[in-house]
Amino acid sequence: MSLMITDECINCDVCEPECPNSAISQGEEIYEIDPNLCTQCVGHYDEPQCQQVCPVDCIPLDPSHQETQDELYQKYLRISGKA
Template sequence: MALMITDECINCDVCEPECPNHAISQGAEIYEIDPELCTECVGHFNEPQCQQVCPVDCIPLDPDRKESKETLMDRYIRITAKA
């Protein structure tokens, strides 16, 4: 699954620089996660870094984007190959 940022986001700016895939950006009102870039940090870290630093715990798994670890690893490989 990709992660998502809920309306509880307080725009504290701590999650964006932690994302190794640059999937997090400022949206119209709150930060947003691009699901095409989110790998839940698979390939980089053991746990999603944005979840680790979020002070209000507003970054859950997106229930509409169920993805296996293999799919997330394939995305990681695709993203890092472009870099």
């Protein structure tokens, strides 16, 4: 699954630079995660880095973008050009 940022986001700016896929960007009101780029850090780290640094715990799984670990890895390969 891709991750998402909820309305509890305080725009603290710590998640965006942690994303190895550049999936996080500033939206109109809060940061947003592009589900086409989010791999939950699969291929880079053992855990999603944005979740690790978020001070308000507002980055849950996005139920509208369900993916298996293998699908996330395949997405990582495509994004990184290693496919």
